[in-house]
Amino acid sequence: MRPLVQRWAAGALLCAALGLGALDGCVPLEAGGGRVAAQPAAQPAVPAPPAPTPSISGDRQIFHALSRLTYGPRPGDVERVRAMGVSTWIDRQLRPRTIDDSATERALGELTTLRKPISELLREFPRPDPKLRAQVASGEMSRQEMLERYPVEKRPARITVELQAAKVVRAVTSERQLEEVMVDFWFNHFNVFAGKGDVRWYVSAYEREAIRPYALGRFPDLVRATAHHPAMLFYLDNWLSARPDFRVPAGPNRGRKAGLNENYARELMELHTLGVDGGYTQTDVTEVARAFTGWTIDRPQTDGHFIFRPAMHDPGEKVVLGQRIPAGGGRDDGERVIEILTRHPATARFVATKLVRRFVSDTPPPALVARVAGAYMSTGGDIPAMLRTIFESPEFFSEDAYRAKIKKPFEFVASAVRALGGSIDAQGGITLARASAEIGEPLYQAQPPTGYADRGEAWVNAGALLARMNFALGLASGRYPSVSVELPALVAGADPSAPAAMLDRLLASIVTGQAGPQTRAVLTAQLSEPQITRLSPDDRGPANTDVAKLAALVIGSPEFQRR
Amino acid sequence: MITRRTFVKAGGCALVAYAGAPRFLLRTAHAAEASGKVLVAIFQRGAVDGLSMVMPHGDSGYAGIRPSIGLQPPKRGESERAADLDGFFAFHPSLASLVPLWSNRTLAVVHACGSPDTTRSHFDAQDYMESGTPGVKATTDGWLARAVGARPAKSTPFRAVAIGQALPRTLQGDVGAISMQSLDRFDVRAGSDGTARAGFESLYEQGVRDLLHGTGRETFDAVKMLRSAGASRLSPANGAVYPRVPLGEALRQIAQLIKANVGLEVAFADMLGWDTHVGQGAERGQLALRFRDFGAALAAFAQDLGDKMSDVVVLTMSEFGRTVAENGNRGTDHGHATAMLVLGGGVRGGRVYGQWPGLGRHQLFEGRDLAVTTDFRALFSEVATRHLGVPAAPIFPGFRPHAPLGILA
Numbered sequence: 001m002r003p004l005v006q007r008w009a010a011g012a013l014l015c016a017a018l019g020l021g022a023l024d025g026c027v028p029l030e031a032g033g034g035r036v037a038a039q040p041a042a043q044p045a046v047p048a049p050p051a052p053t054p055s056i057s058g059d060r061q062i063f064h065a066l067s068r069l070t071y072g073p074r075p076g077d078v079e080r081v082r083a084m085g086v087s088t089w090i091d092r093q094l095r096p097r098t099i100d101d102s103a104t105e106r107a108l109g110e111l112t113t114l115r116k117p118i119s120e121l122l123r124e125f126p127r128p129d130p131k132l133r134a135q136v137a138s139g140e141m142s143r144q145e146m147l148e149r150y151p152v153e154k155r156p157a158r159i160t161v162e163l164q165a166a167k168v169v170r171a172v173t174s175e176r177q178l179e180e181v182m183v184d185f186w187f188n189h190f191n192v193f194a195g196k197g198d199v200r201w202y203v204s205a206y207e208r209e210a211i212r213p214y215a216l217g218r219f220p221d222l223v224r225a226t227a228h229h230p231a232m233l234f235y236l237d238n239w240l241s242a243r244p245d246f247r248v249p250a251g252p253n254r255g256r257k258a259g260l261n262e263n264y265a266r267e268l269m270e271l272h273t274l275g276v277d278g279g280y281t282q283t284d285v286t287e288v289a290r291a292f293t294g295w296t297i298d299r300p301q302t303d304g305h306f307i308f309r310p311a312m313h314d315p316g317e318k319v320v321l322g323q324r325i326p327a328g329g330g331r332d333d334g335e336r337v338i339e340i341l342t343r344h345p346a347t348a349r350f351v352a353t354k355l356v357r358r359f360v361s362d363t364p365p366p367a368l369v370a371r372v373a374g375a376y377m378s379t380g381g382d383i384p385a386m387l388r389t390i391f392e393s394p395e396f397f398s399e400d401a402y403r404a405k406i407k408k409p410f411e412f413v414a415s416a417v418r419a420l421g422g423s424i425d426a427q428g429g430i431t432l433a434r435a436s437a438e439i440g441e442p443l444y445q446a447q448p449p450t451g452y453a454d455r456g457e458a459w460v461n462a463g464a465l466l467a468r469m470n471f472a473l474g475l476a477s478g479r480y481p482s483v484s485v486e487l488p489a490l491v492a493g494a495d496p497s498a499p500a501a502m503l504d505r506l507l508a509s510i511v512t513g514q515a516g517p518q519t520r521a522v523l524t525a526q527l528s529e530p531q532i533t534r535l536s537p538d539d540r541g542p543a544n545t546d547v548a549k550l551a552a553l554v555i556g557s558p559e560f561q562r563r
Numbered sequence: 564m565i566t567r568r569t570f571v572k573a574g575g576c577a578l579v580a581y582a583g584a585p586r587f588l589l590r591t592a593h594a595a596e597a598s599g600k601v602l603v604a605i606f607q608r609g610a611v612d613g614l615s616m617v618m619p620h621g622d623s624g625y626a627g628i629r630p631s632i633g634l635q636p637p638k639r640g641e642s643e644r645a646a647d648l649d650g651f652f653a654f655h656p657s658l659a660s661l662v663p664l665w666s667n668r669t670l671a672v673v674h675a676c677g678s679p680d681t682t683r684s685h686f687d688a689q690d691y692m693e694s695g696t697p698g699v700k701a702t703t704d705g706w707l708a709r710a711v712g713a714r715p716a717k718s719t720p721f722r723a724v725a726i727g728q729a730l731p732r733t734l735q736g737d738v739g740a741i742s743m744q745s746l747d748r749f750d751v752r753a754g755s756d757g758t759a760r761a762g763f764e765s766l767y768e769q770g771v772r773d774l775l776h777g778t779g780r781e782t783f784d785a786v787k788m789l790r791s792a793g794a795s796r797l798s799p800a801n802g803a804v805y806p807r808v809p810l811g812e813a814l815r816q817i818a819q820l821i822k823a824n825v826g827l828e829v830a831f832a833d834m835l836g837w838d839t840h841v842g843q844g845a846e847r848g849q850l851a852l853r854f855r856d857f858g859a860a861l862a863a864f865a866q867d868l869g870d871k872m873s874d875v876v877v878l879t880m881s882e883f884g885r886t887v888a889e890n891g892n893r894g895t896d897h898g899h900a901t902a903m904l905v906l907g908g909g910v911r912g913g914r915v916y917g918q919w920p921g922l923g924r925h926q927l928f929e930g931r932d933l934a935v936t937t938d939f940r941a942l943f944s945e946v947a948t949r950h951l952g953v954p955a956a957p958i959f960p961g962f963r964p965h966a967p968l969g970i971l972a
Contacts, residue, residue: 237840240892257630259891263840266683266897276684282929285683406775440728447835448608450686453729460774461730462782463743469763470752518769522762529758553762558775 053398062086063512064402065391067563068359069093070177072415075490075509090391093178094384096216104174110426111162111169113204118230118304121201125156127301156200163194163204164443165429168436171414172424182215182383183207184410185358187444190226190272191451192235194444198300199231203444206231219351219381220342223272227338228306230297236264236449239296241289243314258312265289267449273341275350284321290314291325291333348376352386354454359390361404362455368395403514403562406456409439411563412468416475416555419510420485428482435480439467460561472556476548487547499527503550510554519557526553599874600950601821603830603864604707604733605810606693607857607881609838610685613901614887614933615850616658617672617915621651624922629889632845643846648672652915656846657854660862664906668913669865669872671970673942675900675920677883677935681928683897685838688882692939693733695959704736706943706958711738711829713953719826720785726813726832734831739781746795746816750786760786794823803867806859810834814864821871828951837881841892861906873908876950876971880939886931887922899932903942909950909972916968937968945970 056064062081066073069090081089092098108114113121127133128146135141147155170180187207194203210225210232226232233239241261248256265288270276294313298305308331318325318333321344325336341347352372356364372389379385390396407415413436417424424432433443440459446452453459474480476487494505503523507515515523526532532546554560619625620636627633634655637647645653646662652672654661664670680697682688691697695706711723723740725731734740743749751760767779789795797819805811813832820827836853843850861879865872884901900920906912920926920934928934940962944955949971955964 237892237894240841242891244891246891257891261840261890261892261894262896270684270686276682276687282683448685456774457735458729460778461725461742462778462785463741463745463749464728465775465778465782466749466751466786469759473752473759516771518771519766522765522769525765526758526762529762532758549759549762552759553766556763557766558771558773558779561775 053394053400055394055397056399056402057397059512060402060514061397063514064397065090067403067415068396068405069181069391070418071171071180071411072418072563073512074418075421078512093176094216094387096176096179099175101175104170104176107169107173107425108166111166113159113162114166114208116204118202118205119302121156121159121204122302122304125154125158125201127156159200159204160194160444161430161433162426163207164433165426167410167443168414168429168432169424169426171410172417172422172429172432178387179212179215183212185355186211186215186222188446188451188454189354190222190232191446191449192231193447195447196235198234198297198304202229202231202234202304205229214383216383216387219347219376219383220338223268223338223342224335226272227268227292227295227334230300230304230306232264233295233297233306234300236267237261238264238292239300241293241295242312243290243293246312249311260286260289260293260314262286262289265292268337269341271449273347273350274344275346275353278344278346278350280321287318287320288337290316291318291320291329291337294331295334342381345373345377348373348381351381352376355386356390356395357454359387360393360395360401365395368393403559405563406459406561407563408452408454408459409441409464409468410436410443412439412561413471415563416472416560417483417485419555419560420476420487420551421489421509422475422483422485424483428480428484431480431482435471435474439471440464468561469552469556472552473549476552476555478548485551487551490551491547499532500524502547503527506547506550506554510551511557511559515554515557515559519559523550523553523557526550600952601827601830601875602707602710602946602951603814603817603832603875603877605861605877605879606689606731606733606831606833607837607879608685608689608833608835609881610688610883610885610897611837611881611901612839612843612850612885612895613674613676613881614884615655615843615845616854617648617674617902618645618653618655619651619674619919619922620645620647620653622919622922624924624926628887628922631893632843632848632889632895634845645846649915651919654858655851655854657851658858660855660858661904664862664865665913669908669910670904670906671910671912672902672904672915673917673937673968673970674902674915675917675933675935676903676937676939676942677900679935679938681899683883683899685882685897690732692880692882693731695733695940695943696961697940699961705731705733706947707733707829707831708736708738708740709958710947710951710953711740712736713957714828714951717826717828720781720788721820721825721827723829724817724820724827724831726816726830727809731831731833734829739777740829741781741785745812746789746819749789788825792823792825794819794825797822799863799867801866801869803863805863805867806856808834808856808860810856811860811863814860815867818864818867821868821875839885840890840894840896843894861904865906876905876907876910876946878943878946879904880943884933887927887933888931899928900935901933903939905942905946905970911970911972916970938962938964940964941968942970 059078062078065086066077132146136143136146174180192199192203192206194200206229210229214221214225240258242258244259246258248254248258262285266285269280274280294309296307296309296312298307310330313330315328317327320337320340323340325333352369353364356369356372372386375385375389395401413432436443441452475485490509491502491505494501507513532549618634634645637645637653643656645656646659647653648665661670678688678691678697680691693705694702696702720741723734723738725734725740725742727742728744730740730742751763753760764783767776799805799815805815810832817830834857839850868875880903881901883897883899885895885898890896917937920936924930940959941964944959944964945968947953947958948955
């Protein structure tokens, strides 16, 4: 676990960078310190980039852009981007609607739950009988025994399984790669855990309605959409939060006292907007929780959509980060809080830091973070503007950034299939989602609101590394059902009796020839292994190279774990 | 403190002679065989409600403050109720499996224990508890890793092991800690011939010093040792039955590593699901089920190890406690102090340690939470010094304990 934002020092740097003195309110704060007033979007002075590290060029530049903006290059991608020009290609990726992706849509066709509204899913996948659930809760029946009473196709787990499969299919086949990368990024930023209660029925709609439409849109829209979505309302408990003296007016809990729940309020500031060092206090947490009282879910078990219930709302005045929200605002209190938070320079800095960490390096260069935060403030949180600032920066195309990121397990799995020219259907998506889980990243299953970590240390460990090697072996030898890889195409034209030529072709296809000398030497030595290069029975005919095993070694190599 | 990173960067000069050698071997030059002591750390992630885990029924402030989730005070002969420990505290009824360990004085409780830092962020509080440096985010390694690093070297890759999907923050650092999800799947599934395993091994053993190569080298050493030790074939002893939950599986495998004598010194496992904002329940319910599994896993571990427990200490921890009053949803929000357990050899058990701050409104931290009277570092450093025999100062920099708790003989 590592802090998401640099403390004080980076804050001060950013203040200087944005030209915001202490008088303007950009006072770097220790947690528990004073308050910060929200800033109107000001045109910031953009600082000069630092003395650039050597930059990369040519095909390495193309390979780098492909590694960062997509789930990894497929055979032929480098040539395609070269023909188009890197900046044209990036530009198109930033405008996904201009890219035809009908093939992916067709591949998703059989995953019917993806397109269904929550109300329909609630009807189609009934929740287990409360009597059985009580027996499970008291330990009289195991969860497994309860599940066995429901046919597999009627279990709500189906919804998550199809969503996982869709995520894999899109990552492997979509032409709108950057959009898929950003959907993953924002889902993780606004994480909900698909295994928590009613989120099972809401999670698919959450990605479709609250994340995907804004993945390359404006950040404040993401905050608004997630704040209103039943999945988030349920996951962080806001749907239950009410003014302290509220009593449930009807239903099985009639007359029961309910009250404030600060779970969403705290994570909204800590993880979605300001960041943990963004200068808010416990009082701010309570005030924000009061503002969001009444934001709840209408008929959560039969319909499941946002509703504002005035009776649950605390109508009094609130003060959030020093800003007064007058009494009687009703539903608008929450909207006002979102406005205050999304206009705050700490939010710009926090979002910029996370984006730079995703696209550039585990240790985000402060000057680039400052420029990206500046882009946030001057555009009102326009995501393509922030991404462009990153993609056009010398820090992005630098030797320091080249292959500096360790792939997350899901990125590794998707990139391996793409590198081997693989294709999958929905069933293959399910298979590969399981593989991602085995390597440490079960999809839509991050339980804490922090989501999954975006730093190499979090993913590199003994058990996970072995799992990656085992996945490489299974994939290259075609052991994953409904996942086909095109090894012959990868080495087409190379002489099967010349193992060294085969290896060169493989390295060119999978890592665009960018293998380190050590890796090349080891793989070359492997060519003399009789299991890798089989001679014909009479020892006189041409040798026959075990391409699958070689490909597995390349996919499991240190180089391929990086992007 | 040498961290993994600085070590990697330092690879140029003094260490060049060892290039390619796994890090656990680097210290064998001054190695003396360490004692066979093992520390098992268990993290209850999500902030466990210490007031339900170890209920202060003797505090008059407890009655009535939690109308729907409060526990009934213990009553002799009523096993549905909390189990009295000392006339003031009681275990949650779902922790009944721990009562025999309390009675035979191998299990102790430290109550009102927590961090001097007041954050109520799970993320930050876990970070501080795992680094052992509350309030300091720049610390790159974890306190458990530093504790192992302070002990004499042993030539085994299994000095520090986490059972789980990722290497926890507290084991990051320069000890080459291993993390694995399961002992039996900890190998390259090489099929009929060993070329793939050998191939991967040589790909990772080359000279580059980075996170991937370093981890790769340690991995293959561990794979070989585990295969020859046959740890995954050892079944639970003494009739121990582990609950079929991740913590049960983790402790069962930690016991296998201990019994296989692979040189384990520190092990780590965690358990999720303690963040009970809604409907946490009282004697029964959501939290009770977590306690049942938690207690059963600890009890099975102690039973499985039998006499070997004399060399083992289990320490449980959680990033903070929960609000004293229940919230609007029959749950609790993020609080401050909680309770921690210490179990095993040399533990002066059957006692609740620490000063009780009280539940009166004026006694609460910020008017809402149980106050911290024992800095978690006082407990952790005592376990590190007394059980692992390492000095406290470099493991908890900046911390000066007042007086020992006296929890370990």
